[in-house]
Amino acid sequence: MGASKILIVDDDLESRNLLSEVLQAHGYRVQAVGDGVAAREELGRDGGYQVVIADLRMPRETGLELLRNLRQQKSRQAIILMSSFISETERQLAHELGAQALLEKPFRLAELLRVVEELVHQKPVPISP
Secondary structure (H helix, E strand, O other), X not given: OOOXXXXXXXXXXXXXXXXXXXXXXXXXXXXXXXXXXXXXXHHHHOXXXXXXXXXXOOOOOOHHHHHHHHHHOOOOOEEEEEEOOOOHHHHHHHHXXXXXXXXXXXXXXXXXXXXXXXXXXXXXXXXXX
16 A cells, blocks of 8 residues: 555645645655645545645635535545634534644644544544644
């Protein structure tokens, strides 16, 4: 079996590059795009992604909108949402829509790697309070 595929969705190029480098260094195959619309286009071309890591606030389509659209399409990728601020309303909606994890920036890269590893191996990840 090949390396697990991860899709990073973030409008900040520096964040995309950092996350891509870290995940690739740990053996994952990574693609990165700048917003939810581009993410859905990529997922439409290649459904082999196991995990999608998306910023909560992006132009064109937010992380929550992306999550909602993917769930409506019955996509099976595990979804990690991240943001520098996550309101209680956003946290609750993310949980209702089926996000597997929420990470508040700045987060430790070790925490991201732990969550990704658990999702790749289909272990439940508790959503942080």
